[in-house]
Amino acid sequence: MQKLFMIKYGEISLKGNNRKLFEQKLMQNINLQLRGVPHTVIRRAGRIYLQSKPPFEDTIRTVLKKVCGIVGFCEALQTEKDIEKIGEAALRIVGDLLQNRPAASFKIEARRTDKSFTHTSYQIACTIGDLLRSRYEQLSVDVSRPDWTISVEVREKAYVCGPVVGGTRGLPVGCNGKGLLLLSGGIDSPVAGFLMAKRGLHLDALYYHTHPYTSEQVLHKVKQLCGVLSGYIPHMRLLVADFTDTQLAVKERGAANAVTLFSRASMMHIAARIAPRNGALCLITGESLGQVASQTPESMHFTGSFSPLPVFRPLIGLDKEDIIELAKKIGTYELSIQPFPDCCTLFAPKHPLIRPDYTALKQEFAQLEMDDLLEKTEGKVRIVEF
Amino acid sequence: MREVYLDWAATAPPDPLFLDIMHETATRYYGNPSSVHRAGTDAAAVMEEARMRLARGLGCLPETLFFTSGATESNNMTIQALVKRALVLKKDFSAYTVITSAIEHASLWEPAQMLKKLGFGVKTVRPDAGGIIQPGALARLMDKQTAVVMIMGVNNETGAVQPVKELVRGVRDFSAASGKNILFHCDLVQALGKLPLSLRDLDVDSASISAHKIGGLKGTGALYLKTPANLDFLSVGGGQEKGVRPGTENTAAIAAFAALAEKQQPLIRPHLEQSREKMDMLISEIGTIPAALIFPECRTAAADAHYSPYILSLAFPPLPGEVAVRILNDHNIYVSAGSACHSHKKERTRVVESMGVPKALAECMIRVSIGPATTSEDIAAFLQAARKHVAARSRIGGPRSLNKPQHTTGPRHSAGPRRHTG
Numbered sequence: 001m002q003k004l005f006m007i008k009y010g011e012i013s014l015k016g017n018n019r020k021l022f023e024q025k026l027m028q029n030i031n032l033q034l035r036g037v038p039h040t041v042i043r044r045a046g047r048i049y050l051q052s053k054p055p056f057e058d059t060i061r062t063v064l065k066k067v068c069g070i071v072g073f074c075e076a077l078q079t080e081k082d083i084e085k086i087g088e089a090a091l092r093i094v095g096d097l098l099q100n101r102p103a104a105s106f107k108i109e110a111r112r113t114d115k116s117f118t119h120t121s122y123q124i125a126c127t128i129g130d131l132l133r134s135r136y137e138q139l140s141v142d143v144s145r146p147d148w149t150i151s152v153e154v155r156e157k158a159y160v161c162g163p164v165v166g167g168t169r170g171l172p173v174g175c176n177g178k179g180l181l182l183l184s185g186g187i188d189s190p191v192a193g194f195l196m197a198k199r200g201l202h203l204d205a206l207y208y209h210t211h212p213y214t215s216e217q218v219l220h221k222v223k224q225l226c227g228v229l230s231g232y233i234p235h236m237r238l239l240v241a242d243f244t245d246t247q248l249a250v251k252e253r254g255a256a257n258a259v260t261l262f263s264r265a266s267m268m269h270i271a272a273r274i275a276p277r278n279g280a281l282c283l284i285t286g287e288s289l290g291q292v293a294s295q296t297p298e299s300m301h302f303t304g305s306f307s308p309l310p311v312f313r314p315l316i317g318l319d320k321e322d323i324i325e326l327a328k329k330i331g332t333y334e335l336s337i338q339p340f341p342d343c344c345t346l347f348a349p350k351h352p353l354i355r356p357d358y359t360a361l362k363q364e365f366a367q368l369e370m371d372d373l374l375e376k377t378e379g380k381v382r383i384v385e386f
Numbered sequence: 387m388r389e390v391y392l393d394w395a396a397t398a399p400p401d402p403l404f405l406d407i408m409h410e411t412a413t414r415y416y417g418n419p420s421s422v423h424r425a426g427t428d429a430a431a432v433m434e435e436a437r438m439r440l441a442r443g444l445g446c447l448p449e450t451l452f453f454t455s456g457a458t459e460s461n462n463m464t465i466q467a468l469v470k471r472a473l474v475l476k477k478d479f480s481a482y483t484v485i486t487s488a489i490e491h492a493s494l495w496e497p498a499q500m501l502k503k504l505g506f507g508v509k510t511v512r513p514d515a516g517g518i519i520q521p522g523a524l525a526r527l528m529d530k531q532t533a534v535v536m537i538m539g540v541n542n543e544t545g546a547v548q549p550v551k552e553l554v555r556g557v558r559d560f561s562a563a564s565g566k567n568i569l570f571h572c573d574l575v576q577a578l579g580k581l582p583l584s585l586r587d588l589d590v591d592s593a594s595i596s597a598h599k600i601g602g603l604k605g606t607g608a609l610y611l612k613t614p615a616n617l618d619f620l621s622v623g624g625g626q627e628k629g630v631r632p633g634t635e636n637t638a639a640i641a642a643f644a645a646l647a648e649k650q651q652p653l654i655r656p657h658l659e660q661s662r663e664k665m666d667m668l669i670s671e672i673g674t675i676p677a678a679l680i681f682p683e684c685r686t687a688a689a690d691a692h693y694s695p696y697i698l699s700l701a702f703p704p705l706p707g708e709v710a711v712r713i714l715n716d717h718n719i720y721v722s723a724g725s726a727c728h729s730h731k732k733e734r735t736r737v738v739e740s741m742g743v744p745k746a747l748a749e750c751m752i753r754v755s756i757g758p759a760t761t762s763e764d765i766a767a768f769l770q771a772a773r774k775h776v777a778a779r780s781r782i783g784g785p786r787s788l789n790k791p792q793h794t795t796g797p798r799h800s801a802g803p804r805r806h807t808g
Contacts (some may be wrong), residue, residue: 209714212709212712212713212715212716213709215708215712215714249781251782252782344706344708344709345749346704346705346706346709346782
């Protein structure tokens with residue numbers, strides 16, 4: 001009898017002829033995210049299984065919950081195709097589960113792809129269900145809303161699986177190419193990155209550092225945020241661009257109430273040029289409609305026009321509360337709310353433009369003669385690996 | 387590049403004497419001062435000798451000094467003693483009123499705010515525009531409910547020296563007239579080792595001091611209690627420090643603290659003179675930097691006895707204080723910011739705001755604090771960096787707005803401290 005994790009994936013199974021590619025990506029990501037942990041990932045008859053050893057199981061459970069593309073996983077025992085062995089496995093699984101709670105309801109779901117097996121699916125369910133009930137008095141059967149669903153699958157081998165633990169869902173990171181996330185250190189941008197990673201986008205993050213106007217603590221916070229995101233995005237890198245000269249030029253040359261928009265325009269411009277050099281073909285921002293002055297349709301029309309690459313804004317239709325809930329779920333919230341601002345008050349206009357005139361502002365920006373500075377900033381990028 | 391340390395009010399660099407004494411005491415007198423055997427009694431003797439030496443320098447009796455972990459604990463202890471008294475006497479908390487000043491250090495201000503939440507009466511006496519608490523302002527707040535008055539000796543942000551003797555006299559006069567015994571607590575952290583100090587002369591009922599501000603070990607300090615029986619404390623345990631502050635004493639740090647205080651005692655006046663010269667140089671040179679402001683505006687020369695020549699607050703508006711600190715840090719010059727950009731809490735700018743300085747300007751404040759080892763070269767290095775790097779950075783700003791009438795961008799034109807012009 002061998003213990004293993006059975007990994008379930010949803011959307012990938014819809015991918016027709018590309019399914020194998022998606023599965024391979026998923027396996028590759030599981031291996032990457034479990035580097036340093038002894039394990040083996042196997043693909044067998046349209047399923048992914050993971051084998052490991054006892055001291056590492058907790059780590060594996062934590063990691064599998066974060067691998068994009070996994071709908072859920074369960075801990076299973078692989079056994080011979082023999083109804084008695086299957087019964088033994090079911091008793092062991094339920095025995096383990098009962099160590100953490102005194103009583104529970106359960107149901108058995110049985111499937112067999114091997115039609116030559118001695119018992120039909122229905123017979124398997126009845127036999128194993130009776131066995132469990134006769135051994136453990138504290139168990140009751142509930143087929144509509146059970147506490148535990150124990151599944152038995154008879155395929156090339158027999159598998160008895162415990163309850164399914166939910167995963168992150170979505171698609172494996174990297175199966176949809178790569179993007180560049182504009183990461184600020186606030187609540188929104190890490191969530192935006194997570195949502196795009198969940199759609200299979202591999203990410204690097206770009207942070208604009210404005211020393212001495214912003215502190216090293218913000219940079220440290222951004223690194224910590226990347227650390228959390230790298231739990232979902234294997235091999236994520238942080239690019240740190242020195243933005244001080246650009247920021248000062250915008251402040252000195254631009255109209256006071258347009259400073260934020262000009263800064264963001266510069267950020268878009270730089271990001272769109274850094275991205276392709278790092279294999280990224282789209283930008284991701286944490287903008288949410290109407291949240292601040294630079295996130296109105298007019299403002300985003302202006303700032304977005306500085307990127308020839310598509311700009312994805314996955315939070316655009318979300319309320320702040322929804323974003324906070326997601327941030328808490330993915331583990332970035334507590335880091336994001338540390339009180340180190342990513343923009344110095346010096347560069348935040350008291351009365352920023354809310355609905356800028358697109359043409360006028362484009363002309364205004366052109367007059368700032370920022371090209372040389374923007375190009376210089378594009379060249380001043382440090383890379384931090386995770 | 388040489389490091390220039392101008393943050394002595396935060397902590398002083400360790401005095402070599404303290405390191406020697408720490409090492410020797412920790413090695414030789416390792417016994418628990420409460421133990422009965424010789425290792426213990428020897429350690430107790432070292433500690434009692436330290437208490438005596440410290441008391442001599444402070445102008446008080448040894449039995450009125452109690453070693454603590456520092457001024458934060460000492461300040462908290464006096465506040466908590468009030469809570470215990472009210473609890474023991476089963477009195478309504480609202481029957482007690484504490485008067486504290488708006489310029490207190492957070493280690494006293496925050497516990498006072500806690501008292502407020504518990505239901506005690508808490509009144510705040512505001513300073514004048516110069517950052518000084520006037521006896522008249524205090525007198526207006528005292529009434530029959532007043533139990534304790536808490537006002538510091540030297541403000542840690544502005545260096546304003548408080549007229550503690552006059553304030554205490556005012557409290558005593560009110561007590562005599564009303565028949566109500568009011569205690570006076572004084573945080574003397576920034577006065578210790580810097581200004582001539584006699585607790586007997588000041589006539590305060592309790593006071594807090596900290597060792598690391600004079601080059602001793604962090605986590606060591608003392609609470610002075612003129613009449614120890616007047617206060618009953620919350621912490622209980624092994625009965626150390628006559629039950630005032632239980633917990634095994636840090637003999638080595640205490641011995642070093644006392645030795646340092648003793649060593650510095652005869653040097654206080656000469657150091658004061660030297661520091662006045664340096665502060666004079668600093669203040670007059672700052673006056674030639676058009677972008678710089680000094681808090682409070684009435685502070686012009688270091689010779690002014692109302693301000694400690696060890697502490698100076700200034701600003702380069704609209705540059706936030708935290709940014710100025712980072713710029714100076716890039717040039718290996720260490721000062722501190724009055725407020726951190728990140729905190730929108732009132733607490734960060736409370737002290738200077740209470741002097742009538744607008745919040746936006748208060749956020750630009752930095753504090754330069756010097757010590758006996760500060761050299762004229764240190765001051766010159768600071769001034770050069772301030773002029774060349776900080777003041778230059780404060781002159782940025784967009785000239786106009788689009789689609790809207792022009793508006794100002796910062797505190798540049800606001801009322802407040804005088805901008806020095808060359």
